[in-house]
Amino acid sequence: xxxAHRLFLQTFMYHGIMKGKEVKDSxxxxxEHFEGTYNETDLVHFVKTVNDGIRPFHLEIKxxxxxxxxxxxxxxxNKAETSITRQSSDFNVNQLELFKKLxxxxxxxxxxxISSTDALxxxxxxxxxxxxxxxxxxxxxxxxxxxxxxxxxxxxxLGPRSVTELEFYILEEYEAATKCHLxxxxxxxxxxxxxxxVRLHNFCAAxxxxxxxxxxxxREECRxxxxxxxxxxxxDEPTSTPQTDSQQLSxxxxxxxxxx
Amino acid sequence: MEALVDELVSYLLIANQSKIAIKRQDIIxxxxxxxxxxxxxxxxxxxxxxxxxxxxxxxxxxKNCFLLVNNIVNAFPEDFxxxxxxRRGLLMTILSLILLDGNEIGENxxxxxxxxxxxxxxxxxDVFGDxxxxxxxxxxxxxxxECEKQTAMDPPKILYRWGARARAExxxxxxxxxxxxxxxxxxx
Numbered sequence: 001x002x003x004a005h006r007l008f009l010q011t012f013m014y015h016g017i018m019k020g021k022e023v024k025d026s027x028x029x030x031x032e033h034f035e036g037t038y039n040e041t042d043l044v045h046f047v048k049t050v051n052d053g054i055r056p057f058h059l060e061i062k063x064x065x066x067x068x069x070x071x072x073x074x075x076x077x078n079k080a081e082t083s084i085t086r087q088s089s090d091f092n093v094n095q096l097e098l099f100k101k102l103x104x105x106x107x108x109x110x111x112x113x114i115s116s117t118d119a120l121x122x123x124x125x126x127x128x129x130x131x132x133x134x135x136x137x138x139x140x141x142x143x144x145x146x147x148x149x150x151x152x153x154x155x156x157x158l159g160p161r162s163v164t165e166l167e168f169y170i171l172e173e174y175e176a177a178t179k180c181h182l183x184x185x186x187x188x189x190x191x192x193x194x195x196x197x198v199r200l201h202n203f204c205a206a207x208x209x210x211x212x213x214x215x216x217x218x219r220e221e222c223r224x225x226x227x228x229x230x231x232x233x234x235x236d237e238p239t240s241t242p243q244t245d246s247q248q249l250s251x252x253x254x255x256x257x258x259x260x
Numbered sequence: 261m262e263a264l265v266d267e268l269v270s271y272l273l274i275a276n277q278s279k280i281a282i283k284r285q286d287i288i289x290x291x292x293x294x295x296x297x298x299x300x301x302x303x304x305x306x307x308x309x310x311x312x313x314x315x316x317x318x319x320x321x322x323k324n325c326f327l328l329v330n331n332i333v334n335a336f337p338e339d340f341x342x343x344x345x346x347r348r349g350l351l352m353t354i355l356s357l358i359l360l361d362g363n364e365i366g367e368n369x370x371x372x373x374x375x376x377x378x379x380x381x382x383x384x385x386d387v388f389g390d391x392x393x394x395x396x397x398x399x400x401x402x403x404x405x406e407c408e409k410q411t412a413m414d415p416p417k418i419l420y421r422w423g424a425r426a427r428a429e430x431x432x433x434x435x436x437x438x439x440x441x442x443x444x445x446x447x448x
Contacts, residue, residue, distance in 0.1 A: 003332050006315030010330065013273075013314075053313045056266045057273065080270055 001053045004030040009050050012061060012076045017147045017161045020072035047074075064160035067112065067189040068152050070203050073160045090146070094131050095139050098123060102140075102149070103166070106158050107174045112189030113155040116140070157189055180204050181218055193217045195224035264298065267291050268306040272318070276328040279402040279425070284324035319428045327403070329428045346387050347394070350379070351404055354395070355426055356439045358405075367418035399423070 008030040012018065018026065027046055031038045047061055054060065058080035064073050091099065101122045105114045123136035131139075140156065143149045150159040158166075167186045170177050178197065180187035182204040190201045198219045200208070205228065209215040215226035271291050275282045288296045303318075310316045315332040357373050358365045365373075371381045374391070381391040388394050399405040403425035410417040 001313055003315065006313070006332055009314060010316075010332075057270045057313075059270075059273075078274070 001049060002034065002036075004034045004036055005046065005050050005053065007033065008046070009054070012050075012074075017073055017075045020074065023074045062164055064164045065201075065203055066150065066160050067163065067187070067201060068150065068157055075161055075164050077165050091139070094126060094129055097126055097128075098131060098136060098139055099143065099148070101125060102156065103158065103162070103170065104174065106156070106188055107170060107177050110192065112157050112187075113152075114157075115155050116151070119156050163188065182208055191226075191228040193219070193222060193224055194227060196222040198222065261298070261302070264291070264295070264302050265305045265309065268302055269309050269313075272306065272310065272326070272328060273314070281321065281325035281327060281403055281424075284326070287326075317428075319424075321424045325424075327425055327428055329425070347398075350388060350394070351399060351426075352435065352438050353377070354399070354405065354420070355422060355430070355435050358420060358422055359432060359435055360439070364419050364421045367420065370420055395420075 008026055011026050011030070015022075024040065024043060027043050028038050028040075031042075031046075051060055058078055060077050060079060062075050062077050064075055065071070066073065102114065102119055105118065105122065106112055119140060120133045120136050123131040123133055140149065144151060147159050147161045149156045149162065151157075163186055170186060171179070178187055178199045179185060180190060180201045181198045182200055185201075187199050187201050190199050191205050192199050196217060196219060198217050200218070205215075205226075208218060209226065215228075216223045217226055268287070268291050271287065272282060275286070284299075288299065292299060292302075307318045310318055310328065311331055315330065316328045317331040319327045319329055321327060353374075354370065357370060361369065374381060379385060379388065379391055381395075385391050395405065396407065400407045400423065403423040405426070406421045406423045408419045408421070410419065
């Protein structure tokens, strides 16, 4: 570990989660500040050196993708306490309860989304001291700022920070929680097989089917026709169904708000 | 033994997040449990690891408290989120005022000076919110400022000085540079 690594690590410890581009910039600044030669391709090795250094302290920098926007993130994860109660330094008991309820609702949903209205209504379900909708809204704002949850089209979903840091907790706690069949990581928002339990991340599906017109469920015992829009790896036209995922998304959220 | 050192480092990193001083008794309670004899040895090894891996210095304060401060270089201002950035600006201003007033400043004088630059402690501020709370609860708790209540006086006088964290994280020179840069900007 050299000073550049330490500086990079300190930046990470401050932010907790950084976008791919921010990480690259941080790497560049750290190396150049200590008069090293910067090379973009060094990043992988650079992060590995940092990870080797911090491993004894149950820390690791992990890469993850936002399940909805598919942007790349790097997250500094503390693996020592995988239970959600570790976060209690940031939030009080009530707020933690509400966050847990939100997680529960997201996990139980088909698509990992919960409308902001439904989310606010969760505050009425708290046992013990109730929380006003105003305070609930404040909590959600705070969670958004700290990147635990994100918002799209008026719905909340768990951001890559939660999916990565709370993966163990969620898989343990919720039977309904599923892993992506392909990458075996927790998958809350993705594509579900019509016939069986298989679920895939959008980006995992894209990589697997590579725009093929004959996409089928990757589970051997199933092989049902995969009816979801599977885009090419270049991210352009979907090939199977006419609807893109984002169209499906806005239709679903529109349906949900009409129902209310 | 090594495992205990690593545990101590992990504990210190997490405890430091709140920026409140880490108490020796808490360390012993959470990390050492029954092993408190090993404290000094393990602490010294933890110090080394904190410097080598994280570039952080473990500073021991009076009253058996500890702090972690940056050992390598001041982080780049762009790295801070804007809230922190502006708060830091306010803090630097207060530290400057204390410095200029001979290392300690009375509460009334401090508030008067802040009012002159548009920060009125009696009204919620657009950016800082409750400024009194920010000063007395955040900055003092995080040990950037030290607050002394002189109850012997009538009415009791409240004095502010640089806190232990300010002394560890920055120098009088840095603050003087800060003052000069502001004065220079005003002139230009």
